[in-house]
Amino acid sequence: MSTDTAPRPTFVLRRNRGLFITACLAPALLLVGVFTYYPMIRGGVISFQNYTLFDLSDTGFIGWGNFEKVLAEPGFWTALANTGIWVLFSLTGQFVLGFGLALLLQKAFRGRGLYQALVFFPWAMSGFLIGLIWRWMFNAEFGVVNDLLLRMGIVDAPIAFLASPEWAQTGQIIANVWYGVTFFSIMILAALQSVPQELHEAARLDGASYAQALWRVVIPFIRPTLVLVVLLRVIWILNFPDIIYAMTDGGPAGKTHIITTYMINKIIGAQDYGQASAVGLIVLVLLFAFTVFYLAATRLEKSRDF
Amino acid sequence: MRRPRSAVFGLVALTLLTSVLTGCGTGGGITLRVIQSLTSPERTALLRDMITAFEAANPEIDVRLISPPLQSADQKIAQVLSAKNDVDLVEVRDYTVKQFVNNQSLLDLSPYVANWPGWQELTPLARQKAASVGGKPYLVPYGFFQNTLFARTDRLSEAGIKPPTTWPELIEAAVKLTEPGKNRFGYSFRGGAGTFHYAVSIISAYAGPQVDPAQGFWRKDGSTIFASPEAVTAMETFLRLFKTGSPPGSLAWSYPEMVQGFTSGVTSLLIQDPEVIKTTERATGLPKGSWTTLPIPKGPTGLALQPTGYAGWGVTSFSRNRDAAVKLLAFLSSAEQGLRWAKEHSLIPVHTAAAQDPQFSTGAFKAYLDMANDPAQVVVERPIQYPGWGRWQKQADIDVQSLLVGEKTVAEVLGSWDKFWAEQKKAGGA
Numbered sequence: 001m002s003t004d005t006a007p008r009p010t011f012v013l014r015r016n017r018g019l020f021i022t023a024c025l026a027p028a029l030l031l032v033g034v035f036t037y038y039p040m041i042r043g044g045v046i047s048f049q050n051y052t053l054f055d056l057s058d059t060g061f062i063g064w065g066n067f068e069k070v071l072a073e074p075g076f077w078t079a080l081a082n083t084g085i086w087v088l089f090s091l092t093g094q095f096v097l098g099f100g101l102a103l104l105l106q107k108a109f110r111g112r113g114l115y116q117a118l119v120f121f122p123w124a125m126s127g128f129l130i131g132l133i134w135r136w137m138f139n140a141e142f143g144v145v146n147d148l149l150l151r152m153g154i155v156d157a158p159i160a161f162l163a164s165p166e167w168a169q170t171g172q173i174i175a176n177v178w179y180g181v182t183f184f185s186i187m188i189l190a191a192l193q194s195v196p197q198e199l200h201e202a203a204r205l206d207g208a209s210y211a212q213a214l215w216r217v218v219i220p221f222i223r224p225t226l227v228l229v230v231l232l233r234v235i236w237i238l239n240f241p242d243i244i245y246a247m248t249d250g251g252p253a254g255k256t257h258i259i260t261t262y263m264i265n266k267i268i269g270a271q272d273y274g275q276a277s278a279v280g281l282i283v284l285v286l287l288f289a290f291t292v293f294y295l296a297a298t299r300l301e302k303s304r305d306f
Numbered sequence: 307m308r309r310p311r312s313a314v315f316g317l318v319a320l321t322l323l324t325s326v327l328t329g330c331g332t333g334g335g336i337t338l339r340v341i342q343s344l345t346s347p348e349r350t351a352l353l354r355d356m357i358t359a360f361e362a363a364n365p366e367i368d369v370r371l372i373s374p375p376l377q378s379a380d381q382k383i384a385q386v387l388s389a390k391n392d393v394d395l396v397e398v399r400d401y402t403v404k405q406f407v408n409n410q411s412l413l414d415l416s417p418y419v420a421n422w423p424g425w426q427e428l429t430p431l432a433r434q435k436a437a438s439v440g441g442k443p444y445l446v447p448y449g450f451f452q453n454t455l456f457a458r459t460d461r462l463s464e465a466g467i468k469p470p471t472t473w474p475e476l477i478e479a480a481v482k483l484t485e486p487g488k489n490r491f492g493y494s495f496r497g498g499a500g501t502f503h504y505a506v507s508i509i510s511a512y513a514g515p516q517v518d519p520a521q522g523f524w525r526k527d528g529s530t531i532f533a534s535p536e537a538v539t540a541m542e543t544f545l546r547l548f549k550t551g552s553p554p555g556s557l558a559w560s561y562p563e564m565v566q567g568f569t570s571g572v573t574s575l576l577i578q579d580p581e582v583i584k585t586t587e588r589a590t591g592l593p594k595g596s597w598t599t600l601p602i603p604k605g606p607t608g609l610a611l612q613p614t615g616y617a618g619w620g621v622t623s624f625s626r627n628r629d630a631a632v633k634l635l636a637f638l639s640s641a642e643q644g645l646r647w648a649k650e651h652s653l654i655p656v657h658t659a660a661a662q663d664p665q666f667s668t669g670a671f672k673a674y675l676d677m678a679n680d681p682a683q684v685v686v687e688r689p690i691q692y693p694g695w696g697r698w699q700k701q702a703d704i705d706v707q708s709l710l711v712g713e714k715t716v717a718e719v720l721g722s723w724d725k726f727w728a729e730q731k732k733a734g735g736a
Contacts, residue, residue, distance in 0.1 A: 053384050054693050055408045075704075139563065140555025141489060141572050157486065163497070163557035164711065251498055252557055253707035268381065269700030271405075 040284075047277035054271055066278035075254050076279070079262035086173065086244075086258045087237045093177035095230065098184020103214075105185065106192050123182040131246025134175040138162055138247075165255035168248050172256060175243050180233070187229045191222035231294040235287055259283055335366035336630045341386060342371065343379040343397040344617060352650055360637045367630050387411035390624045394631040398445040398620040403438065404691045406620070412444040413621040418632045419443050427641045432656035435616045439691070444620055446639040449653030451579045451615035453507070453602050454673045456586065458483075458574040460596040469600050473508055473543060476575065476603045480551025483574045494567040494576040495552035497710055498560035502702035504577065505544055507612060510686065511605030512540035522613065522686030523727050532724040540605070541709070541716045548710055557710050577602060579615070583652040583670040599673040601683060611684045614654075694730045698723075 050062045070076050101119055105112065122130070137144050138161040146158040161167045195218055203213040219226070241260035244250065250257035250265060257265070259279065266276035342353065350373050357369045372393070374382040380402055386393055388409060398406060406412045415436075419425040425433070431450070436443040455476075457469055461483055470476040480492025496504055510517055513536045516525040524530055531537060548556070553572065556564070568576040569589035576582070586597060604610040619638055621631045637643060641657045648655035649665055654674055660666045667675055677683040689695055702723065708714040 052693070053388070053409075054405050054696065056388060057408065141491075141553045141567065142570060158489075158555070160553075160555040160557060163555055168558070248558060249499060251704075251707055252711055253713060254704040265700060268378070270697035271381075271384070272697070 043277045043280050046273050047281045049274050051274040051277070052270070052272045062274070066272075066274045067282075070275050070278050070282070075257065076259075076262060078255060079250075079257040079259045082169065082256060083238060083258040083260075085169065086176075087234055089173045090176040090180060090237050091230065091233060093173065094180035094184050094233065097177065097181045099188055101181060101185040102188035102192055105189055119185055120182050122179045123186070125179070127179065127240060127242025128246045130175055130179050131243040134171065134243070135162065135247045138171045162248055163252055165252060168252065168256045172244050172247055175247065176237070176240070179243070180237070183233065184229065187225065188222070191225040192218065195221050227297055231290075231297065235290065238283070238287065259286075335368060336627045337368045337370060338394045338627055338630055338634055339370050339372060339392055340395040340634070341383055341393050341397065342373050343376075343383055343399060343402075345373045345376045345379055349651060352647070356638060356643055356647070357634075359643075360634055363637075364630075364633065367634070369634065387622065392626075393622055394625040394627055395634055396620055396622055397617060399617040400435075400438075400615050401690055401695075403444060403620075407439045407444055411623055413623045413625065413628065415443040415446070415621065415632070415635075418636075419446075422636055424636055424640050427657050427659065428639075429656055429658050431614070432616075435614070436618070445618040446620075446635060447616040447618035447656050448639065448644060449617065449648050449651070449656060451581075451617075452654060452674065452677070453577050453579060453612055454677070455600040455602050456568055456576040456578060456582065457598055457600055458571075458592075458596055459598050460593065461574045469598075470575070470603055471601070473511060473540075473603045473605060477543060477547050477551055480547060480575055484551050489572060491553045491556075491567075491573050492551035492575055493547055494559070494564040494573040494578075495548050495556035496559050496561075496564045497548065497557035497707060498563070499703055500560055501706045502699055505541065505702070505706050506688075507577075507602070508544050508605075509534075509537045509540045510611040511603065511609065512536040512543075512607075514605045514607030514609040514611075517611055517684075517686060519611070519684055519686045521689065522611065523689050524731070530724045530727045532720045532727065536605075537720050538716055541720065545709060545716070557707065580652045580654055580671070580674065584650075587670075599670045601673055601677045601680065604682060609682050609684055611686045613688045614685050618656075689727070689730070692730045693733075694726065698726055698730075701726075 047066055048061050048063060049059050050065070051059050105116055105119070109115075136142070138146075140146055140158045140160040140163065143158075143161070145161070146155070149155045150158065159167060161171045199217050199221065200213065203217045208216065238258075239260060241258065241264055244256060244258060244261045245264060248256050250261050260283065263276050263279040263283070266272050266279060340357070342350070350371070354371060357371060361367060361369055380399070383396060384402070384405065387396065387406060388411070390411075396406075396412075398412065403412075419436075428436075428446070432447045433443075435447050435450075436445055455470070459469070462469060462479065465479075465482050467479045467482055468475075470479045476493070483492040484490065506523075509531055510522060513525065513531045513534045516527075516534060516536075517531055518524050518526045522531075525534060553559075553567065556567070559567065564573075564576060565578060565582055565585055567573040568578075568582075569586055570591045583599065586592065602610050602612060619635050621628060621635060625631050638647075639656075641659045644657050645655060645660060645663065647653070648657075648660065649663075652671070655663075655666060665671065705714060705719045705722065709716065709719055
């Protein structure tokens with residue numbers, strides 16, 4: 001008879017454990033559900049609705065209407081092209097300078113702690129604030145950048161940075177590089193410190209120069225981190241409208257919008273949540289495609305790991 | 307089993323305690339929530355001060371002030387209203403009133419103002435603006451905004467120029483006062499966000515008597531002002547003002563830069579709203595008595611046309627404390643509080659009692675009095691009640707910038723504006 005009753009407690013226990021695990025996960029699932037997935041799904045639904053804040057009395061479904069309108073606007077395609085430039089140049093600048101700083105910070109020197117704190121400082125600032133600060137710095141008439149250039153004799157007349165699309169975008173990218181260098185420094189420095197000392201010693205014994213050791217030993221070792229960090233950063237830069245919004249709000253003449261500031265303008269200007277959500281969904285699809293590439297790339301890296 | 311039970315008991319006790327304590331906090335009376343839009347630190351301090359006075363007179367009412375950041379305040383308010391969140395009194399602006407009424411967020415104040423003596427203390431214009439949507443008072447204005455011309459009198463007399471009264475005179479003065487080598491320019495041009503307003507101003511002045519004041523974007527024959535031949539001349543003049551009399555960087559200037567340009571002495575002429583009077587008075591970069599305000603410039607036909615902007619307070623349609631909210635509204639809109647508000651923020655007042663107040667009839671405010679008494683200074687309406695208004699503003703800013711950088715022609719821009727507003731009118735958005 002005892003064999004009959006034996007499985008029972010196990011079953012109850014297993015069921016209880018299941019309940020327990022679910023209960024433990026519930027708060028996290030709930031939070032993610034309410035603050036991430038619900039807004040995302042709601043946004044997806046709104047993108048198919050006629051949803052303008054000016055008049056909410058008729059918010060019926062209009063099929064692909066919002067997408068058709070957005071895709072027909074030349075401004076959207078300018079923003080898309082700018083997004084590419086924005087991500088590529090910001091990333092390159094941040095990566096190269098961040099790598100350099102990480103290499104410098106790796107060596108012990110007097111006051112390294114203070115220096116590290118100074119380097120990491122921009123990361124703690126709000127993007128909107130950074131945008132506002134650089135907007136005044138790049139101002140043609142009262143900006144510090146022009147003042148310095150004039151005093152050093154590099155230019156004869158102030159450059160109206162924010163008045164031409166090319167200069168304005170250059171300015172935005174400079175601000176973004178200044179902000180993002182930090183992230184790469186932190187991550188790459190952590191990765192560099194994980195390189196075993198034996199590898200350095202072995203390279204030195206084999207007579208490798210600093211550059212050779214860096215190129216052949218250190219970089220291959222930290223490559224998985226680099227790939228991960230670069231790909232993460234691409235997503236973040238693409239989703240980072242703060243600096244552009246505060247510096248030029250896409251100006252002059254809407255030539256410096258990226259896709260996310262373009263989306264914000266759909267809300268602030270036209271108050272068209274439908275079209276803004278459509279743009280949001282397009283961003284989501286683009287990022288999804290990118291993530292697929294990202295996952296494929298990281299899997300590729302794992303197979304080549306040390 | 308004992309532990310969970312005690313935990314539950316603890317939770318219940320905590321909840322009860324919290325609710326009791328919160329109850330104590332409000333004094334067991336009414337809590338009103340007020341949300342403001344045109345937030346600034348000085349203004350918030352003044353508003354708090356007024357609210358404290360109200361609370362002292364009405365101990366049963368507790369007022370909470372919500373102050374979203376200026377940039378996104380109207381957006382936040384719209385969201386709060388559409389979600390019918392717990393808000394009783396809301397700041398309503400000329401740009402948002404139609405939207406809030408469309409979405410049935412505002413209470414019709416007709417039954418209240420009928421019994422409120424303060425209603426009669428408002429100027430006729432204030433009462434008219436209060437009921438500008440659907441003929442019902444959905445808000446009580448606290449002040450008006452109109453442009454005036456800020457001018458550096460010291461530089462004008464130094465250069466031997468008389469104060470400009472027309473656009474051509476303004477450009478001539480701006481050009482003469484421009485010395486790029488000294489980082490000194492004539493006019494504080496606005497090429498960034500909000501530039502459309504200045505483009506429309508100059509077009510209206512040039513179209514002059516043809517404009518229908520009740521519908522400022524249209525002429526009396528029903529066509530838009532952008533289709534008039536005078537609009538082309540006006541826009542060309544506007545471009546010349548930028549190219550010859552303004553800082554090159556002003557292509558990207560918005561409100562803060564254009565005001566900073568004037569208060570720092572980089573520019574000598576500025577067209578702006580009355581609250582800039584306070585800013586300019588506080589500016590340390592300007593010598594005392596070196597500036598004045600003048601009526602805005604007129605067009606070749608001798609007319610200047612501009613809208614009267616306004617903002618005020620309204621009660622939400624879903625407020626659970628209507629009577630208390632109306633009480634607060636009446637308090638804030640009383641002549642005593644209203645005049646204090648207008649003075650400290652240098653707004654055009656909404657109370658008839660202001661006529662006896664020296665602050666509004668002398669000094670920098672005199673220009674407003676002069677404009678009010680000049681029949682050639684015409685008040686016009688902007689098509690803010692059309693669904694396309696918000697969208698057009700953003701697009702028009704981009705269009706003007708395209709003109710300034712030479713990517714579009716005057717004819718292209720005016721043509722697209724004409725088409726847009728002709729279509730809006732046909733769709734019958736109003």
